[in-house]
Amino acid sequence: MRISELARRSGVTTKAVRYYESLGLITPGRLANGYRDYDEDDVRLVREIRALHRLGIPVERTRPFLECLAAGRAYADDCPASLATYREAIDELTERIEALTARRTTLIGNLNAAAHRGSAVVPSEESGTADDDYLTLPADLPVPEDDGAVEHLCGTAAPGVALCDTAGRTIRLDGLGPRRAVVYVYPLTGRPGTDLPEGWNSIPGARGCTPETCGFRDHFQDLLEAGAGRVYGLSSQDSPYQNEVVERLGLPFDMLSDPSFGLADALGLPTFEADGMRLFKRLTLVIRDGVIEHVFYPVFPPNEHPEQVLTWLRENPL
Missing domain, CATH: 1.10.1660.10 (Multidrug-efflux Transporter Regulator; Chain: A; Domain 2)
Known part of the structure; x- marks a missing residue:
């Protein structure tokens, strides 16, 4: 031939x-x-x-x-x-993997150092009242109940909904790749000088978005080392609002904005009403290869949730 x-x-x-x-x-x-x-x-x-x-x-x-x-x-x-x-x-690949792992660890350390450098959360003394201290959770917060709203999600394909992140990119949850992506969904983050919705503390699962976000920030490197390829926060707030949160809290990861609730409607995610606003109920998705592998719901207490996710990743290695 x-x-x-x-x-x-x-x-x-x-x-x-x-x-x-x-x-x-x-x-x-x-x-x-x-x-x-x-x-x-x-x-x-x-x-x-x-x-x-x-x-x-x-x-x-x-x-x-x-x-x-x-x-x-x-x-x-x-x-x-x-x-x-x-x-x-195989020996050569092992050497390359070890070298790349070392470089990745260094890059993660540099990212965390840069993200935390000069970051500051406005404390309550500067905000005016104790209610403005979004890092402190009241001791009597109501505990959310498991209403079965997410029982259908495990094993479900992530939809191809296009979401904007705080870096200006378009992200699709069905295209995040083979490594686990942790997407924690929350109602809204408070901002110093801005009132929270009426009766916010009395709504089960509403209060605690900032402490939760700070927890994911502080455990970011641990989450990556435990097998998470990406971490995202997701809410219905627009990207400019979220950008302020990323900068103020010194976050080493991006936020996803879904003001039209495209993801909620595609997956049937639970939401609630507060002060005339539709908001996401707090939950966390672990997505791998375009499929929802695990769901945390309900989430409580929110400030301890990042450690719960970290524990799950360590107990369920790939």
Whole structure:
């Protein structure tokens, strides 16, 4: 067969075939007119080279596998030399993973340091009244009950709702990738000098958004080390409002804004009314590969919830 047919059947380019030939990995026959003539054995060899290369084994180091096939073995890795090449590739990958892990740890540390540098939460003395101290939770907060509103969520596919984050990007929960994403959903964060809705403290599960957010900030590195690939806060507040929270609290992660409740409507998430506003009930989604893997609901107390999520991640490693 001609080189173009070999390339097509093997899933490579003709340039790649010529490269393999230059390395002596394949040796075609020659026709009377001098043209190369490839056969079924060459197709098998090129496919083997391609498969090994996709595993990260350099083309130049596939020779032991090809020689194993040439020796009549049914599989390219039936020979000791092939197994040795596997081990070398695994060792190299392990070294690279360790180096990347070290770099990732350093980057996370730098991110946390930068996020906390100069951050300040306005204390109650500066806010005017104790009610403005959003970091302190009253001792008599009502405990939310499990009304079964999220029982349908585990195993459900995350919808393709487009949400804006505080970095100005469009995020889809069905496209967050294979690593676990922690998305904590909350009603609204208070802001110094801004009144909370009437009777806020008496609504089960309403109070505590700022302490919860600060908890996710303080445990951010722990969450990543426990297997979370991303952390997001999500509410119906618009992005400018959320940006103020990110800056004021020094958050190392972004917030997602869903003012139209597209996610709530798509998934049937529970909401409630306060002061004429529709707000999300507090819950947390763990999403992996576009599927909701776990749901925390109800969430109480909110200031301890980040530790609850961290415990779950550690007890349920991938």
